[in-house]
Amino acid sequence: xxxxxxxYWIVIILMMIGFYIVIAHGNLIKKIVGxxxxxxxxxxxxxxxxxxxxxxxxxxxxxxNQYSNPLPHVLILTAIVVGIATTALALALAVRIKEAYGxxxxxxxxxxxxxxx
Amino acid sequence: xxxxxxxxxxxxxxSLLSASFFVAMDAVDVAFTEAAVGAGVSTLLMLVAITIxxxxxxxxxxxxxxxxxxxxxxxxxxxxxxxxxxxxGSSLAPIHQHVTPRYxxxxxxxxxxxxxxxxxxxxxxxxxxxxxxxxxxxxxxGVLALLMVVRRPEDIExxxxxxxxxxxxxxxxxxxxxxxxxxxxxxxxxxxxHGDFGPGGGFQAGVIFAAAIFLYTxxxxxxxxxxxxxxxxxRILAAVGVLLYGSVGVVSMLNGKEFFDYSALASDPVAGQxxxxxxxxxxxxxxxxxxxxxxxxxxxDRKEKSQHNENKGS
Amino acid sequence: xxxxxxxxxxxxxLMAAPLCLLLNRPRLVWLFTLIVSGLAFVISGLLxxxxxxxxxxxxxxxxxxxxxxxxxRIDLLNAYLLVIISAISTVVLFAAHTSIREEIPASxxxxxxxLYLLTFAGMLGIVATGDAFNVFVFLEISSLSAYALIxxxxxxxxxxxSFQYLIMGTIGATFILIGIGLMYQMTGTLNMExxxxxxxxxxxxxxxxxxxxxxxxxxxLKLAMFPLHLWLPNAYAYAPSIVTAFLAAxxxxxxxxxxxxxxxxxxxxxxxxxxxxxxxxxxxxxxxxIFVASTTAIYQTNxxxxxxxxxxxxxxxxxxxxxxxxxxxxxxxxLHLFNHALMKSxxxxxxxxxxxxxxxxxxxxxxxxxxxxxxxMAAIVVGGLSLIGVPLTVGFxxxxxxxxxxxxxxxxxxxxxxxxxxxxxxxxxWRIVEVAYFKPALASTKTIKEAPLAFLIPVxxxxxxxxxxxxxxxxxVEVAHAASMNLFQGLSGVNR
Numbered sequence: 001x002x003x004x005x006x007x008y009w010i011v012i013i014l015m016m017i018g019f020y021i022v023i024a025h026g027n028l029i030k031k032i033v034g035x036x037x038x039x040x041x042x043x044x045x046x047x048x049x050x051x052x053x054x055x056x057x058x059x060x061x062x063x064x065n066q067y068s069n070p071l072p073h074v075l076i077l078t079a080i081v082v083g084i085a086t087t088a089l090a091l092a093l094a095v096r097i098k099e100a101y102g103x104x105x106x107x108x109x110x111x112x113x114x115x116x117x
Numbered sequence: 118x119x120x121x122x123x124x125x126x127x128x129x130x131x132s133l134l135s136a137s138f139f140v141a142m143d144a145v146d147v148a149f150t151e152a153a154v155g156a157g158v159s160t161l162l163m164l165v166a167i168t169i170x171x172x173x174x175x176x177x178x179x180x181x182x183x184x185x186x187x188x189x190x191x192x193x194x195x196x197x198x199x200x201x202x203x204x205x206g207s208s209l210a211p212i213h214q215h216v217t218p219r220y221x222x223x224x225x226x227x228x229x230x231x232x233x234x235x236x237x238x239x240x241x242x243x244x245x246x247x248x249x250x251x252x253x254x255x256x257x258x259g260v261l262a263l264l265m266v267v268r269r270p271e272d273i274e275x276x277x278x279x280x281x282x283x284x285x286x287x288x289x290x291x292x293x294x295x296x297x298x299x300x301x302x303x304x305x306x307x308x309x310x311h312g313d314f315g316p317g318g319g320f321q322a323g324v325i326f327a328a329a330i331f332l333y334t335x336x337x338x339x340x341x342x343x344x345x346x347x348x349x350x351x352r353i354l355a356a357v358g359v360l361l362y363g364s365v366g367v368v369s370m371l372n373g374k375e376f377f378d379y380s381a382l383a384s385d386p387v388a389g390q391x392x393x394x395x396x397x398x399x400x401x402x403x404x405x406x407x408x409x410x411x412x413x414x415x416x417x418d419r420k421e422k423s424q425h426n427e428n429k430g431s
Numbered sequence: 432x433x434x435x436x437x438x439x440x441x442x443x444x445l446m447a448a449p450l451c452l453l454l455n456r457p458r459l460v461w462l463f464t465l466i467v468s469g470l471a472f473v474i475s476g477l478l479x480x481x482x483x484x485x486x487x488x489x490x491x492x493x494x495x496x497x498x499x500x501x502x503x504r505i506d507l508l509n510a511y512l513l514v515i516i517s518a519i520s521t522v523v524l525f526a527a528h529t530s531i532r533e534e535i536p537a538s539x540x541x542x543x544x545x546l547y548l549l550t551f552a553g554m555l556g557i558v559a560t561g562d563a564f565n566v567f568v569f570l571e572i573s574s575l576s577a578y579a580l581i582x583x584x585x586x587x588x589x590x591x592x593s594f595q596y597l598i599m600g601t602i603g604a605t606f607i608l609i610g611i612g613l614m615y616q617m618t619g620t621l622n623m624e625x626x627x628x629x630x631x632x633x634x635x636x637x638x639x640x641x642x643x644x645x646x647x648x649x650x651x652l653k654l655a656m657f658p659l660h661l662w663l664p665n666a667y668a669y670a671p672s673i674v675t676a677f678l679a680a681x682x683x684x685x686x687x688x689x690x691x692x693x694x695x696x697x698x699x700x701x702x703x704x705x706x707x708x709x710x711x712x713x714x715x716x717x718x719x720x721i722f723v724a725s726t727t728a729i730y731q732t733n734x735x736x737x738x739x740x741x742x743x744x745x746x747x748x749x750x751x752x753x754x755x756x757x758x759x760x761x762x763x764x765x766l767h768l769f770n771h772a773l774m775k776s777x778x779x780x781x782x783x784x785x786x787x788x789x790x791x792x793x794x795x796x797x798x799x800x801x802x803x804x805x806x807x808m809a810a811i812v813v814g815g816l817s818l819i820g821v822p823l824t825v826g827f828x829x830x831x832x833x834x835x836x837x838x839x840x841x842x843x844x845x846x847x848x849x850x851x852x853x854x855x856x857x858x859x860x861w862r863i864v865e866v867a868y869f870k871p872a873l874a875s876t877k878t879i880k881e882a883p884l885a886f887l888i889p890v891x892x893x894x895x896x897x898x899x900x901x902x903x904x905x906x907x908v909e910v911a912h913a914a915s916m917n918l919f920q921g922l923s924g925v926n927r
Binding site (some may be wrong): 194195197198199200201202203210211212213214215216217219220240241242243244245248249251252254255256258259261262263265267352353355356357359360363366367370374375376377378379380 | 435438442445446448449450452453490491492493494495498499500501538539542543545546549552556562564565568569571572575576578579582583609613615616617618619620621629633636637638640641642644645
């Protein structure tokens with residue numbers, strides 16, 4: 001069983017590393033990096049689901065009769081684009097926050113907000 | 118790690134490694150997209166962002182115990198969930214038995230395109246892909262709304278920092294770039310139109326085309342790039358891409374079939390499928406190129422503005 | 432054209448967004464957006480009528496039948512939500528042109544309307560679809576545009592609020608993606624109806640349990656259910672007034688829709704509530720949300736933030752109604768969905784009028800406002816009464832049905848707790864009334880005039896709706912009840 005599932009376990013560890021970076025780190029850029037790692041690991045999870053032993057890329061060709069599953073590929077293509085869209089927006093926000101607060105560390109921003117109140 | 122530059126480069130390497138993993142998993146289209154988008158554009162944007170936000174991280178960190186607890190719980194739940202999963206690579210898994218067999222067996226008759234990923238993406242699940250194009254468009258508009266710098270005529274003369282282009286200094290770079298760019302664009306067009314037969318399609322093509330423009334901008338400077346690429350043209354191109362994609366669906370509806378039913382586009386259903394896929398991929402390519410360029414230019418503009426403000430202040 | 436209504440509902444606003452970019456003049460763009468929103472409202476009304484007469488509508492996109500293609504599946508629950516979302520959007524847009532003049536720089540106005548249309552279309556798309564992955568795509572459309580909209584707020588805290596919302600929202604969306612992936616792995620399909628047929632065979636597996644957990648947690652992050660609500664107060668407080676008025680009334684409702692859709696229609700009832708201890712979990716968290724949020728609201732100095740915490744409490748009420756898992760309880764939740772949308776959009780729009788006139792929503796600035804902006808403050812008072820649950824307002828109707836559902840189920844202590852929650856609402860509404868009516872006006876150089884008609888008309892339309900639907904409850908109760916009964920019968924009401 002371990003041999004059959006080790007792939008997924010590695011992916012889960014990668015996911016959790018990304019997740020940890022998002023929630024534990026205070027620097028906004030690091031959070032965005034963590035989010036990217038988290039999302040990429042989810043993609044790896046989906047793609048490893050799609051693989052069929054002895055299969056090839058799902059492009060129809062003569063002589064091949066075992067293909068890997070194309071549906072997760074389609075889903076992940078969409079998810080990759082969604083990921084980059086989120087990253088771009090998050091980076092734009094980080095740039096604006098830097099301009100407005102002078103810092104992109106969570107602690108500094110919260111201190112400045114508390115001073116305002 | 119305290120140096121964000123190193124962090125970003127390592128993330129880029131992680132994306133590239135996952136792209137090679139995807140190739141090993143037979144996901145060639147995905148690998149292509151991940152390499153172009155994840156390792157390419159994403160890394161580029163993050164690097165541009167840290168030129169504005171600062172390259173190093175403040176080392177002080179708060180207690181990570183709560184975060185660690187949450188992560189351990191989530192991870193354990195996921196591992197618990199994997200215990201009943203079908204084994205990696207097993208061809209008996211439910212996902213290979215149910216919906217997919219029709220895609221593999223019938224897509225050649227129904228759509229006539231060898232790349233099954235393209236036929237699913239562009240025809241069976243075309244609406245998802247439409248949503249995807251809209252997501253990219255949204256990101257472009259969002260970045261515009263956040264970072265747009267309204268340029269007044271007098272500013273244009275004063276801003277010349279990023280225009281310290283490598284013109285005079287790096288002749289070889291200039292010439293090689295000028296030679297390479299048309300090939301890159303040609304490759305992008307190849308990828309765009311051969312998505313039916315091999316890995317490729319609108320997204321990958323759009324990103325590669327945008328990459329050619331980025332290369333030009335980086336070597337020749339923002340001022341030149343802005344003269345070559347008109348700002349309002351690029352925004353209209355982004356909108357036109359989405360509208361082109363949607364119009365294919367509208368035409369199907371006007372011809373009496375469902376939205377995105379390409380068989381309504383031509384007398385022979387398979388020819389209609391080909392036409393529909395061609396048009397929507399074109400729409401995708403237009404929007405992706407335009408939005409990538411918009412995002413990059415806006416980040417660069419913002420960098421110029423912050424540089425300008427720094428110079429004014431000092 | 433009538434057969435294409437399900438897809439037109441989403442396509443009309445979706446394609447109107449890039450069209451705005453081609454139009455470019457802000458006033459023209461505003462009118463265009465208003466017309467598109469009104470069209471969407473008309474379509475949703477027609478759809479509701481269709482569903483009420485002939486049952487669930489199914490529309491196969493691309494001509495491919497599900498599960499190989501994506502299908503749109505409009506039943507009573509969807510149609511009900513579509514009407515709510517498009518109605519609120521149209522009413523709120525009336526005041527948009529005037530409101531954003533003071534809050535957003537002119538160069539961004541066209542972009543504002545584009546983002547607004549994208550959020551609107553995204554939400555409609557989430558509600559109308561019958562495919563699980565399509566939900567994820569449109570969820571991201573509406574979320575990304577919402578993050579950008581919130582960040583357009585004047586105060587720099589809007590940027591930080593938007594960033595926090597982005598991080599939490601993306602984690603939630605990624606969790607939902609993981610959940611969908613796990614469900615897909617065990618069944619091989621993404622279509623909601625197909626999943627509901629195939630999941631019972633595998634529902635005892637650990638993978639499906641994990642899938643359920645991830646999807647529910649992801650939805651709860653979007654829902655701002657206690658304790659995952661941390662992004663909401665700041666996001667609502669610092670966003671532009673129109674954005675708050677629109678999102679407060681619609682975004683969380685869509686998340687509740689997803690919750691109901693996943694627990695009732697995709698995973699069936701016995702799995703969701705018996706196999707997984709969802710009932711007790713949601714009951715506890717819902718009640719906790721009501722009390723913690725209401726209490727926090729009492730101590731707020733920013734009125735917008737006060738009402739944002741109040742929203743979290745109201746979501747708590749909806750969760751409690753949901754946790755009962757009886758027809759009565761679900762009816763109460765669906766009713767409250769409608770009523771809360773009316774209440775909060777009226778309140779936040781009125782606050783938008785205040786913001787327009789005095790440039791701030793700090794409670795201290797409200798002194799004497801009852802006399803200077805009588806109509807606006809009266810609207811806020813009626814909205815507040817509705818929140819408390821005074822008879823003749825919609826708030827009373829929801830609370831009544833909720834309490835009745837509790838008693839029917841034998842949960843007397845919970846009914847008492849719900850009434851206690853209303854008392855807390857009295858406290859925070861009274862704070863505003865006291866400052867606005869019983870304190871002398873602030874000495875300031877500007878004379879404060881009543882809000883312009885552009886605000887007063889939509890605000891009072893919503894306020895009158897608050898009272899009207901509080902008295903004549905036939906529409907909301909009948910539709911909510913019918914939708915609730917439908918859900919208990921299962922998704923394939925068409926075929927079974």
